[in-house]
Amino acid sequence: MTTPARRRGRRPESTAAQEAEALTPSRSTVANTRIRNVPGAIIGHYNLPNSTDDTEALTAAAQVVHGPNVAQTSKAQWKKMPWQQESWELRKEIGEFRFAGDRVARGVSRVVFFGAKVENPMNAPTPVEDGPALDLAQGMFGSRARTQQVTKRAAQHLSFAGESLFVISEDEHGNHTLEPRSTNEVTGSGTNWKLNDGIENRNLRDDELVVRCWIPDPEYSALPDCPARAVLSNARTLRELSKHTSAQVESRLAGAGMLLVPQEIEALAGQGASGFDDEDDIDPFVRDLMVSMVTPVKDRDSASALVPFVAKLPAELIDKIKHITFTTPLDPQAKDLRSEEIRRIALGMDAPPEVLLGMGSGGANHWSAWQISEDEVTLSISPVAATICHALTVGWYQPALEQLGVPDWDKYQIWFDTSPLALRPDRSKDAQSLFDKDELSAEALLRESGFDDDDVPDDTERTRRLMIRLLDANPNFAYALLPAIVPNIDRSVIDALTGVTAAPANNPGDENPTPSRGAGTADRTDTAIPDPPDSTITPDDGATP
Structure with a gap:
């Protein structure tokens, strides 16, 4: 992989200068670091490794928009796009649309993030094992549960809006914390920046860092792009189809229609008390018919649930009874239309269609729907994780290491490991067969069956x-x-x-x-x-x- 291109800062002139700079009180510890940021958008191009000999190309963008030593400007730092708000609204209403985007975000939440160093651009970054680089990374990602939550939210922003604002601050323990915010939560320019999480509205502190992380649009790199943008029309159509079906169902619940009967019909007496307060204003036949219909609804054990209501009328009036309904028949094509829109949403959101439609060859169901294949890790999850890493690297990690006087600070970066997402193949049957033929050891049989020496x-x-x-x-x-x-x-x-x-x-x-x-x-x-x-x-x- 190649490291992102960026502007280099001043390097220490000698080893003595490096040591003197590292011993400066304001820079001696990670907790006291006031990060010096580099304003301006930084575009990074990465080659993501996968299971084959080829690599997956990725372009990510990041820009520090607020923080210490950042030039204050009244110019807008980003532009809210109308389609972003529609994407959030459709996510709230369309379950399939939400599932497809959250599926990638859930996968990203299981990715392990760590500090690394690029020793050779042709090889994968090597995790750091000591020094300020390790302290910074552990302070940010030390809590596994918290890291999963914040990276999931950042991935949701990138999936549905194409951009996220990383608010980085220092907690009471001296560790830097990450809070991904949507573009609706952070507003402002110059020195006046506000954060509104839906309940609390506060001003951002001067020592808080805001890094804009986004997937560049292929046409205009300063604008965000994401898979959800291309399927908004499909999600919109699916919403209208759902409303159409819902209206048909509600029309059946609005009323039972009208029953037209001749006036000459007379109900046989003795078929139950009416239960109405004012019986004089109700026709005797209508009264008895209503009682026979309401009674079994209230009491399932009543004989009215099985015995029909009996009335006598002249033979020539039998065919005069008519029931008029106002219900709308269910559209038989609505199901196929919804399935087609769901399929197009899945394809556009880089999700397997069978996961949303439940048509997998292995019988995809509620419990297996969240299983993530190797192709999804490579094509969907890894690019989002790398975009998050790029923003943290150029907006926070490298500037902090530079201020701490770490040599070759520009070779360090935040990177990730997707091995927790790897699906372990079930080879227990093959292992048992080879063991029975004396071609496999007992230790290997235990391992492939999911056991270890403690179970012997x-x-x-x-x-x-x-x-x-x-x-x-x-x-x-x-x-x-x-x-x-x-x-x-x-x-x-x-x-x-x-x-x-x-x-x-x-x-x-x-x-x-x-x-x-x-x-x-x-x-x-x-x-x-x-x-x-x-x-x-x-x-x-x-x-x-």
Whole structure:
């Protein structure tokens, strides 16, 4: 990968000058660092490594718009785009649109961010292990839970609006903290900058740093761009289709329509009390019909739920009864139209369409929908993570290291590791097959099955399992093995399990006495019962077969 091009600051002239600058009280610790920023947009071009020999190109932009030693100007630092507000509104209303953007943000939240140094531009950055570079990075990313939350929010801004404003300040412990803010939250120019999080409205302090992070538009690099911008029309159409379907459903709930009946219809008496306060103003037939319809709704056990309402009328009036409804029939094409718009949203947002449509070959469902493939990590998550790293590098990390007098400060950068997102292939079945063929070690079988040495049985358990298998293969070993498997077992229990009764007293002339066998054991072979196990075998106390 190549490091971003930027303007170099003054380098110390000698080693002594470096040491003297590092010992200056205002620069001696990371906590006391007042970051000297470089105003102006900085464009970085990165080559992101992936699983193949090729690389994925990335262009990111960053600009310090507020902070110590930043030239104050009344000129607008960024331009709010109308499509950004529409994107936020559609995210609140369209679940599929929100899911596609948040999917990338959730992936970025699992990425590990760290301080690194570029020793060779052709190789990946090497994580720093000591010095101010490590202290700065650990102070910013030391809390894993906090880092996940802030990077997720930064990625959401980049996914739906194409830009985010990083407000960097120092906490009570002397560590620098990152707060990604949307362009609606931070406003101002010159020395008057305000932050409105929706509840609290406050002025930004002079020592707080604001770094604008954005994905440059291919046509105008100062303007933001993002995948959501291209699918806003699809999300808008999907919203209108949802409203259309919702209106059709609501029309069915607005009323039951009108029932036209001839005046001559007379209800049979004795079909239930009306329950109406003013019965004189209600037609008897209408009253009884309403009671028969309302009663089963209130009481499911009522006979009215099963028994039809009975009325008598002349035969020529039967076909005069009409029911008029005002409901709108459901559009049979609405489902297909919604699916097509969802598919286009998924393609435009760099998400697999089957994840949103639930048509994966593996049967994508609610629980597997968040699984992230290797292609998504390379094509969607890594570019967003690298954009965040670029803004933090040129806007905060390198200027801070330069002020601390770190040699080659421009070779340091914030970088990331996507290994936590890697899906571990399930090779347990192949490992078991090779193990059964004596072509794989037990250690490898454990590893591929997700276990380790702590899960291996000890010698006592192995011995006990072996005795159980021997007993299962030949029950005649019961007298020898059961006392070791089940300590203190009564001999009568063994007799009952094996069908062997107590042996009769031996006559003096008998040389080979044999135990008698109980009923049902006549077909057994006369296998000699071995002696009890040697006392060196120590059974597991309290174990059961």
